[in-house]
Amino acid sequence: MTLLDVENLHVYYGQIHALKGITLHVDQGEIVTLIGANGAGKSTTLKTISGLLRPREGRITLSGLDLAALPAHEVVAKGVVQVPEGRRIFGQLTVHENLSMGAYTRTERDGIDGDLERIFTLFPRLKERRAQVAGTLSGGEQQMLAIGRALMSQPKVLLLDEPSMGLAPVLVEQIFETITGINQLGTTVLLVEQNAFMALQIARRGYVLQTGEIALSGSAKELQANAEVRKAYLGG
């Protein structure tokens, strides 16, 4: 069943035509990855889905519900949340305050407290540091916090923008394991990555983005085997 559906998306930065008709879909329960070089339009796609950028043309729907016309803060309430590139946690807020901001759109006290406990089980480090100012966390911990913060909104679809960026290889592996874990608990994931090798290992399907267009799509296995993909993104 298709959960998130993006059709013929055109986005401009002023005169620059950044996305030239992107069409993709994410089914319920999947991990789908969007790979491509720097500047191909991966982040732009996520920002448009999140409502930070307005498409000039095209449709974005979540189980049939139109998202393209909504402002960013309402998209979250509908169940699509993004972990932005470079983590961008609120450095001067405590870990606990960061997480509570993730649950900003929710009002049920009990549900929020329950989710907080779940996130602390998923990331015990965050529990230890819940009263600490988030800017003092290490890079890996900040990435955990960014993911935890997004999960606090109870998303149907989690958009992840380059979660491995700037992290040590050990941590990268850990973050990807976490993403798989979150997915197994029922959250659908759309993952943007430069680290195509890791992304294709955990994803079911993938899209290859090139200068604002989908150049290639298919199951993760197909893409891993594809000669062009191997050459361009997997190092031979």
Added chain:
Amino acid sequence: MAATLVAARIQRNWLQRLSVIDIFLWAFRVAVLAAVVVGTFRTLYSGRYAGEVWIDFVVFGVSQGSVYALIALGYTMVYGILRMINFAHGDIFMCGAYTAYYAASALYRAGVFNRQPLLSLAIILAVAITASTSVALLVERVAYRPLRRAPRLVPLISAIGASFFIEYAVRGLYGSGFQAYPEFEVFKGKWNFFGIGILRTQAVVIAATVILMGLLYLFVMRTKTGTAMRAVSEDREVAALMGINVDRVIVITFAVGAAAAGAAGVLYALVFKQVHFFMGFYPGIKAFTAAVLGGIGNIPGAMLGGLFLGLFESVGPILVLDGLGIVAPYQLKDVIAFTMLVMVLIFRPSGILGERLAGKKA
């Protein structure tokens, strides 16, 4: 290669690195410091002022500083979120005081004013806060929100325009004269605290400020909306990605800052007992100075900055200038305030508590 260059630069004689500007700035520092030390010493040595006088000046400074601090909160909160100086803020303060004047005189004529002073004060405060908040929200909607994506200088110019607009609108509506505020009988004279006589109005100003500051601090630090305000001031885009309605938070910020300014307007009128269409200008600029002094964007900084400025302004003239043989030093209190602004901008642009802000920009 690069490392050796750096090392060579460090090893170069400090005299060679000294520029004309450095020399000037050091001379300026030394001159100000010398003036302060010599003036203070001579004043204290002459023994012209008794202990009681000092206490009066300190209490007056603290109460004046309280008003500055309350106004400064609005500057600093709006700056924290929009990176913009709301130069109409002083006039928003004036609107609160001016509207409260009408409420106060109506209560006075009805004879309620002195029979129920606490109730009257509460009503006046409520009227002032409502008026200031309404004006601020209108200004935000009309003069700032349409310019949200414009370069930073544009809303600043718009703010100066809004400031003039409010001043001359009030002048057109109510005239250019001073309006005398009715006085509370109960607040006349002094109260004795542990043998120290304090003017009642000033005690009320200080107490009200402490309460308001406490409430505001709890609001910003403990409530969900307050946390959202801090989140928006750190990263507006990500705040929106978390589902925070950024425009709404900005409106709340303006409203809270304006409410503090409205309350400050009433307190100011309690002490000075008159209102005037231009009365927002100097307190506004002073409060801006206080906000910069404390580190703009930083809420405890604004509180501290206001207090410091009020104290320096009140104690400074007789402590320093009198000792330097300057006649009628009290007329130069504005000079002290603005010299402090210039010195903060030159020597410590991040202000007293502004470390965090400086780090954030880097």
